[in-house]
Amino acid sequence: MITYILCFMLFLVGLYGAVTRRNLVKIAISLSIMEFSTFLFFALLGYIDGGVAPIVNPAEPNKIYVDPLPQALVLTAIVIGLATTALMMAIIIRLYRKYGTFDIREIKNLRG
Amino acid sequence: MELAISVILGFMILGAIYSIHAKDLLSAVITCGIVGYGLVICFLLLKAPDLAIVQIVVETINLIIMVAVVLDSSREESYSKLDKQGIVSAITVFVLMAVLLYFFTVATRSLDELGKSTLRMAGPYIEGAAAKTGSANLVTGVVFDFRGYDTMGEAVVLVTAVLGVLTILRLKGKK
């Protein structure tokens, strides 16, 4: 059970960074850390003791395989995490060119 | 196995805490790579080679894009003192963490130990998968044959995200 609790603590560290930081790049890094903890939690759910990777060798059937279903869910989620982080970075660089700072409180005061 | 994953998770948590509090933005971005590359070792220990291949390349491209954004700016975080709004957000975060921790302990009370889970949903998938789909790689069989709708949806989400990036980074309309 201790790995599940540590995985949840990584999620909480990312949540703390996303709420209390004022710099835009730090907020983007915290959201990325929250995504990593979710991927690890999914992969932990499907592990079986003494199992092998889920590739079938036709010469040796009947082995115990690790659960392939959580791995299939995480596989596409990783690539989509990259696309959303890149979208956030595009917005950040556009805000920097217009206002000259990364700080969200100064941007809120400078609007217009 | 639990000991090895717990040690690597400990390093990842330390790297994440440093990356949030760093003063130099470039150090924060590079320390985010520790969390990503530690995740690759965890995937290899959990017998998931597909995920390890994807995660290591995606993390490298993530670092390239973040460094490209950070490099042409003043690379420092201006530190200011704790004012009233800072205290309010800190208290909000701690209340939120307590509520989430309570619900987490309620929800995982019925989880088995690491490694002894019962394959209730994946039993039918594993038994006939190699014969029904004809592929030796079970994860590819599940992703493209048993769950083909999800893959089509995710590919369309990727195209939409690229459409959003192309729209935001356009400079041509200003005459």
Next chain:
Amino acid sequence: MYGIKYFPLGGKRKGVDIKGGKDKMKGMTLIVKKTTQLIAGMIFLYGIYVIVHGHLTPGGGFAGGVIIAGAFILVTLAFGSDFLKLVKEEMGTTIVENIAIITVILIATAGFLFGTKIFFNNFLPKGIIGDLVSAGVLPLYNIFVGIEVAASIFIIFLSLIIFKEESQK
């Protein structure tokens, strides 16, 4: 050398600017350029191997697509950027990405015509497990999803570089 001239979507780029703007992204040193000429082709071939053997070994469409995008990004970073050619590359890559996603949906719809009327029907013959030509429609799905993912990530990178250069003129 069998390097940069034989790259598809490429063209020869020089790192030294003769008629440049103010702050064009210059290429890297000579060691990096020579190493990239040797290695970029092999990374591209490895990506194609991971895609095509997606139903036999770990990997598949998504992993191979990101590896191919990594090869293209390496070439663009090491040789600097010539601005007009990058804009044409971006237009060509968008067309390739759109054709690939439409083909994926067309293959899925073609399951309607054969036998039972299911959307994602696996209608080609299945063959022996472990052969290269086996598992019905799965290798075709792998190839087209791989092309689409590679084109998407390369477009994200290219538009970032074009934005940084255009706004500094």
